[in-house]
Amino acid sequence: MTENTVAPIGQWRLNRAVAKRALIWLICLAPLFYATYGTANWLASQRENVPNITFAWEQAIPFIAWTIFPYWSINLFYGLSLFFNDTTAEVDRLAKRYLTAQIIAVTCFIAFPLTVIFHKPSTSGASGFLFDMLGGFDKPFNQAPSLHIALLVIIWTHWRVRLSGIVLWIWHLWCALIGISVLTTYQHHFIDIPTGLLLGLFALWLFPAHMPSPVAAFRLTDDPKARRIGTYYAMASLIFLLATIIGTPTSAAFLFFLWPALALLLVSIGYFGAGPAVFQKCTEGTLSLASTWLLAPCRLGAIVNSRIWTRQLPPSVAIGKNVHLGRLPRVSELSQFMTVIDLTAELAKPSGVEIAWRSFPTLDLVSPQHDELRKAADAIELARRKGPVLVCCALGFQRSAAVIAVWLLQYGHVKTAAEAIQVIEAGGRRVHLAEDMVSFAQEVKQP
Missing domain, CATH: 3.90.190.10 (Protein tyrosine phosphatase superfamily)
Incomplete structure (x- = not known):
């Protein structure tokens, strides 16, 4: 079943093959996450000066200790989501989305490390225990793109088509709390959120539910006009990327140029050989969630x-x-x-x-x-x-x-x-x- 036709959660039954595949993926993904995430943290800690990207208004964001509970809950949903699938193909797709987000995020953490400048107040009780556990492996680095937000996008999408009624609205509310908690626990700065959203959407786009991956059948086109148009889009993408790199040291707002840069790059891939599949349009005229938002700058144009x-x-x-x-x-x-x-x-x-x-x-x-x-x-x-x-x-x-x-x-x-x-x-x-x-x-x- 695709994400548009999955079995509702009330009709779901544990499938032995699905459970086995989910367990195998979890055994592989969990150690890989802690190893790569920890390595990126350690590498950043070896640098003398790790920069930060912060808006002045972020100083007004309050520290709310209890939001550590929704923050931590994503770990539960990360593993649970692998088991709530109808086929092993769905398990594989979800795991590939996880892996894509992790590889890209960790690569960014190593290449462009950032740090949090806010200091957490002392906490006690259950929330204090969770903060202490978090501090044991999660140092104030690994910021943009927020892997927490990227995984949240993937997991939210996974469950929103499996829930209905009041339970679905509770799920939306809880996911909103998870998203806000990255700020109110002083784990991230604001710019980490939109960059994490882009990463999560990219993982959804790369492994869509209702059609093959848009790059699965990529063949370099022999149409000179298509290659020329693809080159124009690639050059426009590069301009926005350069603007991001040059402008970000003076203003964090320049990081938003990553959005059109990524959108233009994906369209260029379409012209170079992936074809119209990059837009992920269905026969009834609708677009996938990932395409709707990821390619929005090009669509607006x-x-x-x-x-x-x-x-x-x-x-x-x-x-x-x-x-x-x-x-x-x-x-x-x-x-x-x-x-x-x-x-x-x-x-x-x-x-x-x-x-x-x-x-x-x-x-x-x-x-x-x-x-x-x-x-x-x-x-x-x-x-x-x-x-x-x-x-x-x-x-x-x-x-x-x-x-x-x-x-x-x-x-x-x-x-x-x-x-x-x-x-x-x-x-x-x-x-x-x-x-x-x-x-x-x-x-x-x-x-």
Whole structure:
């Protein structure tokens, strides 16, 4: 089962194979965690001056001793989550997420050690005992990205699809307390939280529940245009990374540039060979949680770009035969349609959409795969028989136009690619479509 279709916790039963796999992973992960985490702490302690990154307002954060309880509880959920799975594949996926977060975090701790500058007040009782246990191995280093927060993101996601009702809300509240506790126990500074969030989301993105890993089938593309666009994205990522490195010593706010740097890097990987899988868009138009947040800077840019280029154009135009061409619509623009055929990979369908939505994710500015164009054209033909269909992409200039052109050719409405383009532009939409993008469909005619 995927994270969207897991068994509710009330229906869960211990599976011997799952338990065995979970135990093996736990036996491997626990010693590795303490060994690598402790080594990073020791290496940082050998340096004469370990820097810190702190905002002035953090001085106002209170020390709250009892929050050590939610802080420590993540250790329990770390191990327990491995056993609450339906298949060994789910155990492996969760363990790989843990391992990814740990390896990247420890690498950062060694390469760029930071320290906490706040001094914990003395504590007593049960909370004092837990603080003493924590101090036995967790020195004031290993800060950004917060491994605690990264693991929290992974574990929160694991349980939120297995709980429901009031228990789910209690889980959300407890996770919020765990997140806040890294500050109120004086274990971390603020900047460690957003960097830890990015790391946790990256681990979720790298090992998604509903599809293969976006880099599993990576093959370096032989398309020169795709490589060129990928290079542009990689260069933009490098600019944001350099801005982070140069600016952070003067202001901690520059660390937020890591977000667009990472988002742009992942998109560049898509153009270099991973394809639209980097956006993790499902056939019904939704995006994974990790993609939604991790790639949000690029998605925001795509939305702004779409509105700028289409602001003086109608949202869609009729091409004929119940088929319309346009940009990705707003909810208010969908009342006249029964189906949407969506070619974007980078944008999700608008929330609240109730009509049939079929997604065929493709990268912008490069020629879509022929198989995807044919499948989308077939979907147009099936859908238009039931009522009006909107075929869309971010702008409605190329990807969606290419699919309509293939549909026109494949189902005998026109005979040549040039004629298909003329029919589309006669509908009132100037498109950016070369004949060679769709001419292959001239050879395949439906009876």
